[in-house]
Amino acid sequence: MRPSANDAVGRALRAGPAPRRAEAAAAAEATERLLRRIAREELADVTYGSVDSPFGTLHAAVTPRGLVRLAFPEETEPAMVEELARRISPRVVRSPEPLERLERELDEYFSGRRRSFSLKLDWRLIGPFARRVLTRTAAIPYGSFSSYGEIAAEAGSPRGARAAGNALGANPIPIVIPCHRVLHTGGGLGGYGGGLERKRFLLELEGALEG
Amino acid sequence: MSESNPPFQVFLDQNRDAVWRFLVSSVGPSEADDCFQETFVSALRAYPRLRPGSNLRAWVLTIAHRKALDCHRGRARRALPVAGVEALDTRSPYAQADTAQPADAELWGAVRELPPRQRSAVVLRFLADLAHREIAAAIGCSEDAARRSLHEGLQKLRAQVAA
Numbered sequence: 001m002r003p004s005a006n007d008a009v010g011r012a013l014r015a016g017p018a019p020r021r022a023e024a025a026a027a028a029e030a031t032e033r034l035l036r037r038i039a040r041e042e043l044a045d046v047t048y049g050s051v052d053s054p055f056g057t058l059h060a061a062v063t064p065r066g067l068v069r070l071a072f073p074e075e076t077e078p079a080m081v082e083e084l085a086r087r088i089s090p091r092v093v094r095s096p097e098p099l100e101r102l103e104r105e106l107d108e109y110f111s112g113r114r115r116s117f118s119l120k121l122d123w124r125l126i127g128p129f130a131r132r133v134l135t136r137t138a139a140i141p142y143g144s145f146s147s148y149g150e151i152a153a154e155a156g157s158p159r160g161a162r163a164a165g166n167a168l169g170a171n172p173i174p175i176v177i178p179c180h181r182v183l184h185t186g187g188g189l190g191g192y193g194g195g196l197e198r199k200r201f202l203l204e205l206e207g208a209l210e211g
Numbered sequence: 212m213s214e215s216n217p218p219f220q221v222f223l224d225q226n227r228d229a230v231w232r233f234l235v236s237s238v239g240p241s242e243a244d245d246c247f248q249e250t251f252v253s254a255l256r257a258y259p260r261l262r263p264g265s266n267l268r269a270w271v272l273t274i275a276h277r278k279a280l281d282c283h284r285g286r287a288r289r290a291l292p293v294a295g296v297e298a299l300d301t302r303s304p305y306a307q308a309d310t311a312q313p314a315d316a317e318l319w320g321a322v323r324e325l326p327p328r329q330r331s332a333v334v335l336r337f338l339a340d341l342a343h344r345e346i347a348a349a350i351g352c353s354e355d356a357a358r359r360s361l362h363e364g365l366q367k368l369r370a371q372v373a374a
Contacts (some may be wrong), residue, residue, distance in 0.1 A: 009369050012318050013337035026240070027231035030247045031223065037248060043255050044219070078221075085218035090258055092218040 035096035045089035048081060049099045054110055055198060060099050063088065066120030067102060070173045072194045087125060106175070112205065115142035117176045130167035132156060137168065140181040143206045147185040169193050175202065215263045219255060222267055227251075229268060230275050232338045236322055237279040237330055242286075246278040251279070269345040276331045276349050283327060321371045328352070329364030336361055 006015075023146035038044050046068065048061040058071035059080045068088070071080045085092050101119060109113035123131055131154035140146050152164035168179040176193055180202040184190045203209040230250055234243040261270065265338065282367050322330055331350050335341045341349065347357035 005365055007369070009318070009365065009372055010337070012315065013322075013333065013368075023227060023232065023235070026235075026243075027228050027247075030231060030244050031227050033244065034223075034248050034251050037252065038255065043252065048220075081218045081220060086215065088218055090219055091255060093220045093223070093255075107291075 006178060009092075032096055035093060038093055039096055044093045045091040046084045047093055047095045048077070048084065049095035049097075050077070051099060051103050051106055053106055054084070054201070055194070058106075060102055061092075062095075062099065062102075063122045063124075065122035066125075067173060067176060068122035070176060072174070072198070079130060109175070110205070119176060121173060125172040127167075129155065129157070129163065130170065133164045133167040134179070135175050137171075137176075137179055137182060138177050140178060142178075143208050145181045145203065145208050147184050148182055148190060149185055151182055165191065178202075181206075181208070215280070216258070216261055216265065216267065217257055222254075222258070222271075223251060226268055226271050229339045230271055233272055233275050233334050234279060236319060236334045236338055237276075238282045239323060242282050246275065246282050249278045250275045255303075266345060266348075268339065269341055269349055272335055272339055272341065273349040273351075276335070280327055303317050316371055318368065321368055325367060329360045329367070332357055332360040333364040333368070 015109050021071050039047065042064060046063050048059065048069075051058045051060050058073065059069075059071040059075065059077045060067065061069040061080065061084050069080065069084065081092055105114060105117050106120060109117070123134075126134055133151055136151050136154040137146075148156075148161040148168075151168075152158060152160040155164060157163060164182075168182055169191055171177055171179040171193060174180070178185050180192060180199045182190065188198055201211065217225075227247075231243065231247060234246045234250070238246055250271065254271050261267075308337075322333060325333065325346045328350055332346050335349055336343075343354050343358050343361070346361065347354045352358065352360070
């Protein structure tokens with residue numbers, strides 16, 4: 001539905017008060033100031049950003065409680081943001097600053113200088129059973145591994161190797177919650193949400209597998 | 212949940228230019244930033260309670276309209292000294308840079324001089340492409356009153372620019 005007046009005044013009004021490009025730049029700057037204020041005053045429920053890694057650009061989301069989501073590059077940012085809005089709160093905004101602490105810890109981890117993460121985690125995307133499984137998983141030391149059966153047993157479900165596998169596959173915070181450290185009992189790699197090549201890469205990085 | 216409202220960032224990306232244009236036209240570039248911040252902070256606070264499938268563009272321009280009114284009231288209270296600011300506004304790079312239309316600064320100066328309801332009706336219609344019904348919702352009046360405000364505003368602008 002277009003505005004009705006087609007005389008000179010109508011056309012000038014529609015053209016807007018300023019050169020569009022300068023205006024778009026000004027709106028973009030105002031948006032950055034807004035995002036910094038939202039961050040400073042903690043007005044959003046979820047903040048997201050991206051982090052470089054040997055796997056490419058990871059997408060990450062934090063809440064006031066901690067890191068809630070880490071996504072591999074092929075999970076696109078819009079898809080992750082939609083999911084966060086649906087499952088946590090529609091008050092999701094982009095972080096105006098790099099997610100510095102996460103970036104530093106991941107850098108250190110990928111260069112072999114860090115064996116565990118000290119980031120606080122927000123577990124709210126993880127259901128009760130998955131939480132037992134992933135809590136056990138988080139306790140597997142750097143450089144070693146466990147099996148689906150063992151993890152299931154430790155989570156109180158001795159016959160639930162498959163269920164444990166599903167919970168691990170749906171881990172919303174891979175790498176940091178080290179679901180890559182759970183393998184088949186016979187020594188097979190099993191599965192990995194981010195693809196088996198990455199699982200092998202991480203296990204070799206940690207020295208759990210021969211390169 | 213398929214018709215739920217988009218994530219706030221998506222909403223912000225989709226509406227920031229329209230809100231910015233509306234505010235620059237309503238209060239001038241130097242006050243637009245404050246109003247812009249206030250508009251989206253209010254929107255963020257209310258966002259989770261918003262009905263799914265709402266007309267988000269009309270909703271956020273409603274908020275912007277109110278913030279612009281607050282800004283005008285504040286300016287009126289501050290009285291005389293701001294006359295200078297007002298004059299500066301129309302000479303800012305924004306108002307002036309469009310050399311293709313030399314009357315641009317004059318026209319937008321005239322828009323800012325319109326009574327608030329007429330100004331909002333004109334700006335919402337031409338810059339934000341809202342229908343009469345949406346303009347009415349945004350400024351809180353009947354559709355007829357919105358149509359009338361728009362008409363009167365345009366008449367005044369035509370007279371002023373022709374003069």
